[in-house]
Amino acid sequence: MIQAERRQVRFRLSNRMKLFWMAVPFVIIVFIFNYIPLFGWIYAFFDYKPGVPLWKTPFAGLDYFKLMYDERKDLFNVLRNTMIMSVLGLLCTPLFAAFAIFLNEMRSKSFKKIVQITTTLPNFISWVLVYAVFFMFFSSDGFINKVLFHFGWIDSPTNVLGNNDIVWYVQTGIVMWKGLGWGAIIYLAAIAGIDQEQYDAAKVDGAGRFRTIWNITVPGILPTFFVLLLLDVSNMLSNGFDQYFVFYNPLVATHIEVLDYYTYRVGMLNSDFSYSTALGISKTVISITLLFTVNNLAKRIRGESII
Amino acid sequence: MKRFQIGEFSFHSINYIVYTLFMLLCIYPFYYILINSISSPDAIIDGVYFFPKGFTLDTYIQLFQSDNIINAFIVSASRAVIGTVVTVIACAFFSYLITKREMFARKFVYRFVIITMYLNAGLIPWYITMRGLGLKDNYLLYILPTIISAYFIILIKTYMESLPIVLEESAMMDGAGYLRLFSHIILPVCMPILATVAVFHAVNQWNSWTDNYFLVSNPKLQTLQLILLNYLRQAESMASDANRQLITSAAGITGFRVSSASVRLAITMIVTLPIMMVYPFMQRYFVKGIMMGAVKG
Numbered sequence: 001m002i003q004a005e006r007r008q009v010r011f012r013l014s015n016r017m018k019l020f021w022m023a024v025p026f027v028i029i030v031f032i033f034n035y036i037p038l039f040g041w042i043y044a045f046f047d048y049k050p051g052v053p054l055w056k057t058p059f060a061g062l063d064y065f066k067l068m069y070d071e072r073k074d075l076f077n078v079l080r081n082t083m084i085m086s087v088l089g090l091l092c093t094p095l096f097a098a099f100a101i102f103l104n105e106m107r108s109k110s111f112k113k114i115v116q117i118t119t120t121l122p123n124f125i126s127w128v129l130v131y132a133v134f135f136m137f138f139s140s141d142g143f144i145n146k147v148l149f150h151f152g153w154i155d156s157p158t159n160v161l162g163n164n165d166i167v168w169y170v171q172t173g174i175v176m177w178k179g180l181g182w183g184a185i186i187y188l189a190a191i192a193g194i195d196q197e198q199y200d201a202a203k204v205d206g207a208g209r210f211r212t213i214w215n216i217t218v219p220g221i222l223p224t225f226f227v228l229l230l231l232d233v234s235n236m237l238s239n240g241f242d243q244y245f246v247f248y249n250p251l252v253a254t255h256i257e258v259l260d261y262y263t264y265r266v267g268m269l270n271s272d273f274s275y276s277t278a279l280g281i282s283k284t285v286i287s288i289t290l291l292f293t294v295n296n297l298a299k300r301i302r303g304e305s306i307i
Numbered sequence: 308m309k310r311f312q313i314g315e316f317s318f319h320s321i322n323y324i325v326y327t328l329f330m331l332l333c334i335y336p337f338y339y340i341l342i343n344s345i346s347s348p349d350a351i352i353d354g355v356y357f358f359p360k361g362f363t364l365d366t367y368i369q370l371f372q373s374d375n376i377i378n379a380f381i382v383s384a385s386r387a388v389i390g391t392v393v394t395v396i397a398c399a400f401f402s403y404l405i406t407k408r409e410m411f412a413r414k415f416v417y418r419f420v421i422i423t424m425y426l427n428a429g430l431i432p433w434y435i436t437m438r439g440l441g442l443k444d445n446y447l448l449y450i451l452p453t454i455i456s457a458y459f460i461i462l463i464k465t466y467m468e469s470l471p472i473v474l475e476e477s478a479m480m481d482g483a484g485y486l487r488l489f490s491h492i493i494l495p496v497c498m499p500i501l502a503t504v505a506v507f508h509a510v511n512q513w514n515s516w517t518d519n520y521f522l523v524s525n526p527k528l529q530t531l532q533l534i535l536l537n538y539l540r541q542a543e544s545m546a547s548d549a550n551r552q553l554i555t556s557a558a559g560i561t562g563f564r565v566s567s568a569s570v571r572l573a574i575t576m577i578v579t580l581p582i583m584m585v586y587p588f589m590q591r592y593f594v595k596g597i598m599m600g601a602v603k604g
Contacts, residue, residue: 015485019410022485026401026455027416032440033452034423040432102322111323117586118330121337124582126514128536132575133336135539136343141568143339146354181333209318241430242517246536249543260430267431268521280429288425 044278050271064278074262081168082258086236088172093232097225099180100187101217105209116188119181127242130178134161134247162251171247171256186228187221194220223302230298234291237283259283337579344572351568366573375526375534380577383531386449387512387581395505397454399497402463403489424457430521437522444525448518453511459504466500467493506585513581535574542571 044064046057068075106112122130137143140157148154160170194216202212241260248256257265263283267276343351347361370376404410405417428436442448470493478492494501516532523529 015407016409016411019404019407019485020412020416023401023404023410023416026397026404027419029397029451030420030423030455033436033454034426034428037428037432037436038426040428040435043432043435103326105318106322106326107319111326115326115330119333121583121586122333124510124514124586125579126516126532128516128532128539129514129575129578132535132539132571132578133340135543136340136572136575137336139542141352143356147356150354177332180329209315238427263430267434273431273435276431277429280427280431284427284429287427291425 041277041281043274044281046274048274048277050273060274064274065282067275068278068282077254078257078259078262081255082237082239084168085171085239085258086232088168089175089239090229090232092172092176093225093229095176095180096183096228097187097218097221099184100191100221101213103184104188104191104217105213116181116185120185121181122178123182125178127246130174130243131246134174159251161247162249164252164255167252167255171243174243174247187224190221190224191217226302227298230294234287234294236290237287337583340572340575340579344569344576348566348569351566351572366569367577370570370573370577375529376531376574376577378527379529379531379534382446382449382528383513384581386446386515386530387509390450390453390512391505391509393450394454394456394459394508395501398456398459398504399463399494399501400489401455402460402467403493404485405460405464406467407485420455420460421457434521437518443522444528445523446528448522449512449515449530452518453508456508459508462504463497463500466497470496509585510582531574531578535571535578538567538571538574542567 042054045060045062046054047060047063048054048057103112103115106115125133135142138160139145140159144160145154145157148158160166163170198216198220199212202216207215237259239258239260241264244256244258244261245264248261259279263276263279266272266279339356342357342359343355344366345362345364346355346359347363350360353360401420405413407413410416437443437448437452442451474496475488475492478488483491514532516530516536519528519530519533520536
């Protein structure tokens with residue numbers, strides 16, 4: 001018995017390093033593709049010009065961070081767009097939960113399944129395809145204009161994707177179209193996890209549908225809702241690049257430009273690598289700070305961290 | 308009692324209507340694009356809403372005769388297949404190693420990888436790094452950077468930890484090494500989660516275009532997504548859509564006698580269809596994430 005145990009211990013020890021060395025190639029891959037780019041942050045402190053090696057470029061100190069202040073008019077506009085669209089997105093989060101709650105009330109299993117399959121589809125297409133779809137529906141010879149024209153409701157084509165006044169709402173609507181069905185799945189899982197006995201007890205007590213939803217389902221999914229909301233808050237500055245890149249056009253430029261797009265424009269179109277990097281650093285630092293703040297908040301409120 | 312039933316009835320009716328409308332909103336656009344892409348250009352101008360009019364596959368035939376579309380299709384499809392195989396195997400093996408408690412510096416290795424979920428260097432540092440690694444205009448750009456994904460590692464590791472240890476112990480007694488244990492015992496029982504990860508990654512790969520946009524200018528390495536985007540941009544820049552004449556697309560497809568609208572519609576369909584085809588699998592595997600008595604079987 002003891003001998004067998006010893007053999008096992010020796011076996012384990014000899015395998016400690018073996019396992020480690022097998023993992024090393026993967027660690028190297030992660031290092032190359034996820035950590036080395038971080039060293040690129042150093043470009044924010046130099047007057048980096050593409051093609052000139054780093055040791056030949058003059059040190060710039062915090063100049064590029066100060067530049068953010070000098071560019072505050074642009075940056076303010078960009079941050080306003082970013083925050084407004086993020087907040088609109090946050091305001092829509094209860095819809096995900098509502099979508100799941102009411103779907104859960106449906107009796108037909110096959111209907112539920114069909115709803116899930118069809119409404120999650122838009123989540124799996126690229127933003128280029130989303131743009132293709134919306135372009136074909138909203139451009140001047142697209143579906144919407146054809147139909148409106150056909151019924152004689154309009155004389156000249158409307159241009160929804162080029163309307164600066166409504167672009168925030170249009171983009172939020174597009175996000176909801178793409179993500180509503182998929183986002184609801186996590187709530188469906190949460191609802192499935194609620195103790196069925198609670199529902200049975202409510203039924204015995206004669207509680208109606210809406211009472212049951214309000215008193216059992218809603219509290220049951222509240223923790224999920226809360227965690228997702230906090231994660232969204234920590235992601236407020238990153239509404240993503242793809243969507244705003246594909247839907248960007250000169251007509252809506254002032255209202256659609258978000259931080260990720262601005263970073264791209266400054267870096268790639270204006271070739272100002274240093275300033276763009278400085279912007280990226282600030283964004284990451286703020287996002288991580290937000291994440292930890294929100295995490296602490298979650299710990300204090302729920303006694304459980306979210307990351 | 309009667310009022311209760313009326314309430315029930317209207318509740319369900321409203322529910323059915325709302326969900327059906329939203330389903331239509333999600334599905335009809337694709338149907339609309341499909342029927343338009345197989346209708347004649349003249350019919351498209353008049354409007355095609357329910358069924359194809361003047362059925363023709365000319366656009367598709369012409370598209371599949373042009374080299375750059377076929378080439379882009381091969382690039383997109385191959386990156387989806389190769390990228391997925393490599394990523395799934397790498398993530399699965401790494402997760403397997405991580406589940407071994409006796410590994411030296413296990414916690415550190417795991418955290419080193421997982422923390423990358425929260426680290427984002429930003430566009431320019433990423434761009435400079437990839438260029439520095441020689442991945443500009445290089446096919447490997449589509450495969451290598453996404454080999455290890457923290458998210459997939461978490462999914463697979465969690466699944467593996469739910470497996471009964473008994474599975475491995477018997478094989479270990481026979482003196483099988485880690486590689487053998489992994490490939491013969493662990494891999495087969497992890498199929499549900501690996502299939503989920505595979506479908507996720509394949510869809511991601513198929514949908515990727517920013518890497519192409521920023522770092523690949525070689526026409527031989529263009530992805531379908533970017534070609535579609537270029538067509539849309541082109542159409543957008545001709546925004547004086549009023550003159551809907553037949554045009555010869557300037558994007559390299561010469562001698563085209565189909566309208567630019569048809570081309571856009573058909574390419575959109577070519578890009579969408581593969582997603583729709585792998586999609587049912589996604590649904591199945593997503594729900595089925597739980598291990599089913601592998602010990603017994």
